[in-house]
Amino acid sequence: MQNRQWRLSRRPEPDEVISPQNFDFVTAPTETPKDGQVLVRTLVLGTSPAQRGYVSTTRSMHEKLPVGAVMRGRGVGVVVESRHAAFKPGDIMTASLGWQDYAVITPTTETLSILNISKVANPVRPLSLHLGLLGGAGATAYFGLLDVGQAKAGDTVVISAAAGGVGALAGQVAKRMGCRVIGICGSAAKCDWITRDLKFDAAINYKTENVDARLTELCPKGLNVFFDNVGGDILNTTLDHLANRARVVICGYISTDYATGPQVGPANYKNLLRNRSRMEGFYIFDYVPRWHEAEDKLRSWFEAGAIDPVEDIDHGLENMPDTLASLFKGTNRGVKLNRVAPDP
Ligand SMILES: NC(=O)c1ccc[n+]([C@@H]2O[C@H](COP(=O)([O-])OP(=O)(O)OC[C@H]3O[C@@H](n4cnc5c(N)ncnc54)[C@H](OP(=O)(O)O)[C@@H]3O)[C@@H](O)[C@H]2O)c1
Missing domain, CATH: 3.40.50.720 (NAD(P)-binding Rossmann-like Domain)
Structure with a gap:
């Protein structure tokens, strides 16, 4: 399978809005998962202003992404192949999948956590909700x-x-x-x-x-x-x-x-x-131990029609740099997401 990826090609200047010019859009063969890994199809990618800090030249609290690497970004995806005992094909998970169609993920005792690699035990549809209302933005x-x-x-x-x-x-x-x-x-x-x-x-x-x-x-x-x-x-x-x-x-x-x-x-x-x-x-991240409090409450309000998940969705991995840029241009309204593939 071919895997489309956005790789960082040039860091934005301190006063430059992030754009497709900071990345290369390439197609590479999809990696094969090894023992202990899963292959995940990206369904939806989220955005955060913090992502500019991953690539900028200025100081930020986030680890810098090396030039040439696939852009880091959280997403919700479906497992298509598993060599890990706790995951099977069809499972829905959230993780830092990156700006790509397919990601190989390595769940370990250290990385399995709601804000790192997490199986969605009881998925709500559309699955994008797990990145917005029921994900980091909601919490x-x-x-x-x-x-x-x-x-x-x-x-x-x-x-x-x-x-x-x-x-x-x-x-x-x-x-x-x-x-x-x-x-x-x-x-x-x-x-x-x-x-x-x-x-x-x-x-x-x-x-x-x-x-x-x-x-x-x-x-x-x-x-x-x-x-x-x-x-x-x-x-x-x-x-x-x-x-x-x-x-x-x-x-x-x-x-x-x-x-x-x-x-x-x-x-x-x-x-x-x-x-x-x-x-x-x-x-x-400090609220991970109490995550269920927010998720349960927000989910009950959503199911009662008492809260609008305010999703603002672009379509297509090819548009991902513009999806992120909208946060800095103020053109988003609500939780900005990009739908990469339909929910299974
Ligand atoms: N503390 C945490 O753990 C944590 C976790 C997640 C997110 N956050 C922070 O929460 C905030 C909101 O995140 P979000 O993902 O929901 O993004 P967001 O609010 O959707 O961010 C984009 C919005 O920010 C406004 N904006 C952009 N540039 C601005 C400027 N120069 N002056 C004033 N407003 C500006 C724009 O709205 P207008 O049209 O109104 O300008 C834009 O639509 C961010 O600061 C993010 O870093 C913190």
Whole structure:
């Protein structure tokens, strides 16, 4: 079998949006699994802003992908051949399959884990849900909001990148918990979508509106939780609108991903002291032991029709670099995925 692959050919410059020009699209023979390995057909690939860190020249917390290697990326796939006792053909699994049609995976005691290599015991269809609502995006939204942010009924919750994957799910979780939810995002169409379809209480278009003035208007008593996906100016402005004992959740900082000069800290951090508030980062890998809490809850809401999985799906492995680039261009709406092959 032939295996189409995207291999890193050139690292993007610090201010360059990732594009097909950073990769070679090649066709190679599919590897044969050895003892202890499985061959997996990629069905759907996910995206994450963190993937830019895998290939960029700038410092990041992620291991760098060598030039020439298949681009790293999480996916859901079906086992087509197994030489591992715990897997059989037809099993559905999530793993770092990479940007390719077929991947040879080596499950071991060390690598078998929900955020590494994992058999999906009870698959929900479409299987893409295991990368979004029931995968990393859903768990990040759930634990970030409820565990780190301690959001509770009656709280005013503000979310940045509110029409992105994590943001749109976090907003819906906050609504289910009885919070008042305000989303910050980058277009009028996204503002309409999160208020009309996802039932956010209000939206701010940071590209055309004065975020500071709008937060003053919408949060006269201050906000209780800020779920931040973007960092930079939006974080700094929002720190001026904290209620007493507010919780600022540092989930991500996509706005600073292209920053070339020295990074300046948020000058308004002094309000954390004035308002006896807390700002805390978290990493979803730390929640693996509690994963089922988020998955069970999100799955029950999904089955009851109480949460929209907000999937935004491109089709075709050949489009994968553009699929990832949409996160940085702001053209995605919800969890950005690429459908490589139909669900079996
Ligand atoms: N802590 C963790 O363990 C963890 C786990 C997963 C993800 N994350 C983080 O969670 C965040 C959301 O991830 P996601 O996968 O759901 O991506 P996402 O929110 O869908 O990311 C893309 C969105 O970010 C916004 N954006 C892009 N550039 C921006 C800029 N310069 N300023 C402001 N907004 C910008 C765009 O929306 P607009 O149109 O609104 O600009 C875009 O649609 C990311 O920061 C990611 O790194 C953290």
